[in-house]
Amino acid sequence: ETGVTQTPRHLVMGMTNKKSLKCEQHLGHNAMYWYKQSAKKPLELMFVYNFKEQTENNSVPSRFSPECPNSSHLFLHLHTLQPEDSALYLCASGTGVMGNEQFFGPGTRLTVL
Amino acid sequence: RKEVEQDPGPFNVPEGATVAFNCTYSNSASQSFFWYRQDCRKEPKLLMSVYSSGNEDGRFTAQLNRASQYISLLIRDSKLSDSATYLCVVNKPSGTYKYIFGTGTRLKVLA
Numbered sequence: 001e002t003g004v005t006q007t008p009r010h011l012v013m014g015m016t017n018k019k020s021l022k023c024e025q026h027l028g029h030n031a032m033y034w035y036k037q038s039a040k041k042p043l044e045l046m047f048v049y050n051f052k053e054q055t056e057n058n059s060v061p062s063r064f065s066p067e068c069p070n071s072s073h074l075f076l077h078l079h080t081l082q083p084e085d086s087a088l089y090l091c092a093s094g095t096g097v098m099g100n101e102q103f104f105g106p107g108t109r110l111t112v113l
Numbered sequence: 114r115k116e117v118e119q120d121p122g123p124f125n126v127p128e129g130a131t132v133a134f135n136c137t138y139s140n141s142a143s144q145s146f147f148w149y150r151q152d153c154r155k156e157p158k159l160l161m162s163v164y165s166s167g168n169e170d171g172r173f174t175a176q177l178n179r180a181s182q183y184i185s186l187l188i189r190d191s192k193l194s195d196s197a198t199y200l201c202v203v204n205k206p207s208g209t210y211k212y213i214f215g216t217g218t219r220l221k222v223l224a
Contacts, residue, residue, distance in 0.1 A: 042216045045213075
């Protein structure tokens with residue numbers, strides 16, 4: 001498989017559930033990103049990892065917990081979410097070098113009931 | 114002022130028309146600029162990077178105006194398949210290299 005993959009593609013969960021989103025990149029990139037896209041809002045950067053180290057946490061609530069075990073994999077662990085957390089969660093990877101673009105996965109569409 | 118600002122549209126244009134989008138950014142220290150395209154319920158995909166000298170890729174031309182802090186995208190001879198949301202992306206100069214996305218401009222090309 002090539003590019004950036006994300007699983008699951010769709011997720012429905014209750015507010016008391018715990019679930020995880022997975023992202024994998026096959027591009028040899030060193031930087032990985034989590035974004036949230038809500039309706040009629042711009043993409044919001046959540047977390048940045050560079051060489052497995054978290055370099056950015058954009059004031060994200062602690063009910064979202066990222067994990068980056070290696071440069072190819074990124075997880076987003078979810079617990080006690082709120083209905084307003086329903087959104088499209090996009091993973092991206094990049095070289096981390098200025099001027100180079102990011103490549104996005106297809107996203108996980110999350111609905112919190 | 115928003116970090117990256119775009120007119121949300123929609124821009125409704127007939128096939129074959131020329132359409133232009135602008136995007137303004139607030140941080141004069143920004144150095145990397147991109148246009149991404151996002152189809153409905155899909156992920157954003159890179160359309161083109163924007164260079165200081167301007168660049169062209171087929172029917173698409175991107176320009177950067179540093180003095181006025183805006184970038185533009187021109188689409189000539191619009192096709193139905195160009196219907197999408199176009200996202201302006203600017204890097205945020207900071208300790209960590211990251212991107213700021215505009216809300217996007219929606220384009221509908223009509224038959």
